[in-house]
Each structure stands twice: as structure tokens, then as C-alpha cells.
Amino acid sequence: MDFTEIYKQTAGLVAFSPGTHFLLTAVQDRVVIRRSDSFQIQRTWQIGESFNAPVMQLGVSQAHTKAPTRAELASAWITHAGWSCDSEYILAACTKIGVVEVFKLRDETWNARIDCGAEGLARAEWAPDGRSILCFSDWGLRVTIWSLLTGTATHIQFPIHPDRGYAFSRNGKYFMLGERHKSKDTLGVYDTSQSYRLVRHFPLPSSSLASMSLSPAGNVLAVWEGPLEYKVYIVTIAGDLLGTFSPEPDRGLGVRSVAWHPSGTYLAVSGWYDKIYILENLTWGPVAVLELQARIPAGVNVWREPTNWIDATQGHGFILYERVRSPWSLTITRPELSKAYPKSGAVQLSFNVSGTLLLARFESAPHVAHIFAFPTPQDARAHDAARGTPKLRAVLIHTAPVQSAAWNPVKPGVLALCTGAESMYVWRDEFVVTDEEGNDELQEVAECVGVPAQSFNAKDIRWSPDGKGLVLLSKETFCCAFEAEEDAPADEA
Structure with a gap:
């Protein structure tokens, strides 16, 4: 993996454009647009500058709008930001002052503003058409859909x-x-x-x-x-x-996580107990129950993060997980069910893009990521009932709790994770290995990848839309990682 420099960000507002050509970053009250190939800054805007400039006014009448004071603008940081579906427009919202500003990538002087007025602003995001903006008011009063094309609004109570x-x-x-x-x-x-x-x-x-x-x-x-x-x-x-x-x-205690199979054939449901119910779309009843167990049965691939590998490699390079022989026993924390929202249940359920794998993270075992092999609809209809049953395929054990995990949006068998350390982790089931006879075969592999930066703790991880890059976020900074064009030696990043 090749890593970029460390850049500042606010509230985790970092996003690739839909075409992956640009990268949006919010830094306090500024929007920064960079090229994804060179990371050079292309555009910058600041929230509040448009109050002293002519703009396309979409919200409350200017006569009834009180411009924020300098003190209010100084503390008005961006809380929501995002790209339109065609990467032409950028949205930046500040809920503190109830303002949404829209910028145009190809015209730095164009600007539109929505003033939400007394109803306030709780959330702002793009509609799928890329020309309408959804603004949710405070206290659940209404949602307003503003059109950039007509300048009109539709209110839903x-x-x-x-x-x-x-x-x-x-x-x-x-x-x-x-x-x-x-x-x-x-x-x-x-x-x-x-x-x-x-x-x-x-x-x-x-x-x-x-x-x-x-x-x-x-x-x-x-x-x-x-x-x-x-x-x-x-x-x-x-x-x-x-x-x-x-x-x-x-x-x-209710439902905690829900995930649809990409085909819509199955629905995975989990509550605050360590069970995942797989519902099928004919009777909407459970066809399988996946339960967190302390003992991992034989036949499951168990990968364990090596101890002190970051110090050994000084954060420069990658190293394979240790392969542990199953059966293996996990440490499971018993939650206090008498308290509200106990630390139990599946905190994340996520299918890969093809629906052949299901990722599950249980809060009772925060250091572990479970990967289940999921049947295709053809397997489910087969006479062999065993082929149509989800089975535990791999378990990834880490020294720190897993804080974020995401499937590659393009490659079905690639999973990236982070644990709040100076590293990231990649599991893949499509690693090509050439045998002695010269034949290529796919194998499963798990790697620990060091981030070559000091005091950078990756707490969140996100893929680019094309699946070729990653965004790693710490509390106030971020960096990007891209697949190297050639496989690097084991002692290089």
C-alpha cells in the first residue's frame, strides 16, 4: 500500500467524489477540494463569506434573515458535507447557524445559500438527482426539499x-x-x-x-x-x-442491526443478544441462526494479529497474521443486561458486494471480526441443504477492539479494518498463489499494514467508489492509502 501525507479534517467529513477524481475535506469552516491523483488543492470555500456577497438565495427572505455575527461565524464549523451525484456541486452545512451553502466545482464564484430560519437545521444531504437538497429541521417539525433548478421548496411535515x-x-x-x-x-x-x-x-x-x-x-x-x-x-x-x-x-431491548442481502433474498437481523437471524423472502421466517460462540469449531480459518508487530516493523511495512489452528477459544465479555443498552449484540452486519460473505462484529467480543460464507440463491435452492446454510469461514482476532470495517465496493473478497492503532488490516480471499506446476489458485490471506506516520491512530476506514483507495481517519486528521502498482517486499510499505 502507498500512503499519502497526513491532512487535517473536521468531524470525519472526508469523501471521494463519485468518480473518484476529487477528494472533499471539511476543515473547521472551510471546504477543501483536492485532486485524488496528486492531492493538490483545486478549490477552497469558507462558510459565511457569502453573507457579504450576492448569492442564489433559496431559503428565508433576506429581509427576514439576520446575518450571523463574527463571533458566531468564528465557531460555526461545518457539520455536514457531500458531493452531488455527478460531482458538479458540493454541499456544506452548519447546523449551529442553520445555513446550507452550495458550491460549484467548475465555477468558483457561483454560490447558493439556504437559510433555515427559526425552524433550525438538524441535517442536510443531497437527494439522488444531485439538484435537490433535503433539510431536516429541529424538533422533527418537517423536512424541506430545496431545488437548485427552480429555487422552490417542498415541505413534508x-x-x-x-x-x-x-x-x-x-x-x-x-x-x-x-x-x-x-x-x-x-x-x-x-x-x-x-x-x-x-x-x-x-x-x-x-x-x-x-x-x-x-x-x-x-x-x-x-x-x-x-x-x-x-x-x-x-x-x-x-x-x-x-x-x-x-x-x-x-x-x-429491540433490534440493533439489519442488513439486506444484495439480491434481496435474505434479511439479516440482530438484537442486543449475540444471535443473528437470517430471514428469507418467502415466509419471512428464519432459515438460519448464527450465534456468537466462545469455541471456534474445527475447519474455520483463525487469524491472529501478531504481538508488538508495529514496534518490530516501526510502522513501515506489512506482516501476515498468525495462522492459529482451530478449534480455538475466544474471550467473550458477559454484558450486564440489567443496564440500558448493554455492551452486547452485533454492532455491525455487512454483506460484501456479491453477497457471498457476511461480516459480523459483536460487542461482546470487540477484538474479533467474524466472516460467514453465505450461500447464493442457487445454493439455497439446491437439494443439498448444507450448501444453503451460512457457515463461519474465518475469524480475525486483534489486540485492540475493532473500530471500523468495510468491504471493498468492487472486489467481493477484500475487507479492510482498523482498531484505532497506527495500522490497518486487510483480509482477502482472492490472493493469487502459483503452485509448483505453475497453476494459479486463489487463497485466503490476512495482512497487517503499518501506517508510516507518527501519532496517527486510525479510527475509521472508508473505500473509494472504485475500490482502489482507502481513507483512514483519526480524530482530527486523515490520510489515504492506495494499492501499489507492484507488490512491495515484506519490509517496505
């Missing part, structure tokens, strides 16, 4: 959550929003091509909606209850209830 409980269909045509009317959970379906015209509005079976997730096909929603009940409802976007899942006995 009483969203339940500003950070979850809504979804766009894959083609971006429909917007589904969990709403609360007359103390009841409802779902609104809106047509984005018709200025977010209401298409359907129907009650949900939930009593206190926690969140929802749209299937990859875009025709089915998984809706689940709050922390008092462990219930998942499967509803169509037409309002029909297809199924309800609640494990027996239902001991409360």
Missing part, C-alpha cells in the same frame, strides 16, 4: 427521525419517509420526479418506529420497533404487511 427512517428507491424516483401523525407511525411515499408529490400515505404496524431499510429491489421495506420490542415488519411500498418477525421469547 413531521418526520420521525432526521438521521434515519427514510429511504430513496434505487433509481431515485420514490422517496419514502417515516412520519408521525396523530401519535401513530405512518409512511409517506413521494414521487421525486413530480416535485415530491404524495403518491401513497398509509399507517405502519409499528408503535414506535426506530428505523427502516429498503430492499435492493426497492419494493419491500423492513421496519422495526424501538428498544421496548424486538419486532421487524416487512411491508410493501403499497402498504401491504407481508410478514412479522419476533424471536421467541421476546425479551425486549
Whole structure:
């Protein structure tokens, strides 16, 4: 891996453009755009400069808008930032002063601003069309969709959550929003091509909606209850209830993680107990239960991070995990279930891009990442029932708790992790090995990669859209890592 220099960032707001040609970074009240090949700065903007310059005003009338004072602007750091789908526009929002500013990559002088006024701003993000911006107000009052093309706004009242409980269909045509009317959970379906015209509005079976997730096909929603009940409802976007899942006995604490299989055939559900239920899309009942176990059975690949390898390599280079013979015993922390939100359950469920592997991280075993081999729909329909059952394939054991893990968005068999140390970790099942007869075969391999920088603790990790690079984030800085064109020797980075 080749690493870049260390750069500053604020609130983890670092994102590659959809085409991976540019990199957006928010540094306090500034937006910095760099080229991803040379990391040279292409554009910079500052929040608040447009208050003294003519702009395209989208929000409250200028006559009713009070410009922030210098003291307010000095502490007004960017809280939300992102690219439009075509990389033409950049959004930067500050919830403290209730302002969203939009910049144009190809025209440094163009600027638009949304002033949210007295209703406040809790969240701002792009709609899939790249020309509309969603602004969630404080206190769940409403969500406003502002159009850059027409300068008009569409208001939708009483969203339940500003950070979850809504979804766009894959083609971006429909917007589904969990709403609360007359103390009841409802779902609104809106047509984005018709200025977010209401298409359907129907009650949900939930009593206190926690969140929802749209299937990859875009025709089915998984809706689940709050922390008092462990219930998942499967509803169509037409309002029909297809199924309800609640494990027996239902001991409360609710649902913690949900993940759709890329094909939409399966739904992985986990609560605050160390069990993962795999639901299938015919009866919406569990076809498999994956449970965290202290004893890893034979036949599972167990990889363990070498002790003090960072000091041995001085953070320059990479080293393979130690291969441990199974069966092997893990250390599992027993949670205090009498306390609110105990440290248990699956903190992350994530399928790879092909749906053949499932990553699970349990808070009861924070140092461990579990990788399950997941059957394809063809395997599930096969007569051999064993082929259609998810099985534990590999276990990665680290010296520190895993803080972030992400699948490569392009290559199905590549997983990157970080643990808050001066390193990153890569597991791959497509490592090419040539045998004595000259034949190439794919093998599984796990590597520890040192970050050649001092006092850089990687707490979050993100892939670029093309799967060729990574962003590693610490508390206030970040760096990028890219695949080397040629395999480096074992003592080089």
C-alpha cells in the first residue's frame, strides 16, 4: 500500500467524489477540494463569506434573515458535507447557524445559500438527482426539499427521525419517509420526479418506529420497533404487511442491526443478544441462526494479529497474521443486561458486494471480526441443504477492539479494518498463489499494514467508489492509502 501525507479534517467529513477524481475535506469552516491523483488543492470555500456577497438565495427572505455575527461565524464549523451525484456541486452545512451553502466545482464564484430560519437545521444531504437538497429541521417539525433548478421548496411535515427512517428507491424516483401523525407511525411515499408529490400515505404496524431499510429491489421495506420490542415488519411500498418477525421469547431491548442481502433474498437481523437471524423472502421466517460462540469449531480459518508487530516493523511495512489452528477459544465479555443498552449484540452486519460473505462484529467480543460464507440463491435452492446454510469461514482476532470495517465496493473478497492503532488490516480471499506446476489458485490471506506516520491512530476506514483507495481517519486528521502498482517486499510499505 502507498500512503499519502497526513491532512487535517473536521468531524470525519472526508469523501471521494463519485468518480473518484476529487477528494472533499471539511476543515473547521472551510471546504477543501483536492485532486485524488496528486492531492493538490483545486478549490477552497469558507462558510459565511457569502453573507457579504450576492448569492442564489433559496431559503428565508433576506429581509427576514439576520446575518450571523463574527463571533458566531468564528465557531460555526461545518457539520455536514457531500458531493452531488455527478460531482458538479458540493454541499456544506452548519447546523449551529442553520445555513446550507452550495458550491460549484467548475465555477468558483457561483454560490447558493439556504437559510433555515427559526425552524433550525438538524441535517442536510443531497437527494439522488444531485439538484435537490433535503433539510431536516429541529424538533422533527418537517423536512424541506430545496431545488437548485427552480429555487422552490417542498415541505413534508413531521418526520420521525432526521438521521434515519427514510429511504430513496434505487433509481431515485420514490422517496419514502417515516412520519408521525396523530401519535401513530405512518409512511409517506413521494414521487421525486413530480416535485415530491404524495403518491401513497398509509399507517405502519409499528408503535414506535426506530428505523427502516429498503430492499435492493426497492419494493419491500423492513421496519422495526424501538428498544421496548424486538419486532421487524416487512411491508410493501403499497402498504401491504407481508410478514412479522419476533424471536421467541421476546425479551425486549429491540433490534440493533439489519442488513439486506444484495439480491434481496435474505434479511439479516440482530438484537442486543449475540444471535443473528437470517430471514428469507418467502415466509419471512428464519432459515438460519448464527450465534456468537466462545469455541471456534474445527475447519474455520483463525487469524491472529501478531504481538508488538508495529514496534518490530516501526510502522513501515506489512506482516501476515498468525495462522492459529482451530478449534480455538475466544474471550467473550458477559454484558450486564440489567443496564440500558448493554455492551452486547452485533454492532455491525455487512454483506460484501456479491453477497457471498457476511461480516459480523459483536460487542461482546470487540477484538474479533467474524466472516460467514453465505450461500447464493442457487445454493439455497439446491437439494443439498448444507450448501444453503451460512457457515463461519474465518475469524480475525486483534489486540485492540475493532473500530471500523468495510468491504471493498468492487472486489467481493477484500475487507479492510482498523482498531484505532497506527495500522490497518486487510483480509482477502482472492490472493493469487502459483503452485509448483505453475497453476494459479486463489487463497485466503490476512495482512497487517503499518501506517508510516507518527501519532496517527486510525479510527475509521472508508473505500473509494472504485475500490482502489482507502481513507483512514483519526480524530482530527486523515490520510489515504492506495494499492501499489507492484507488490512491495515484506519490509517496505
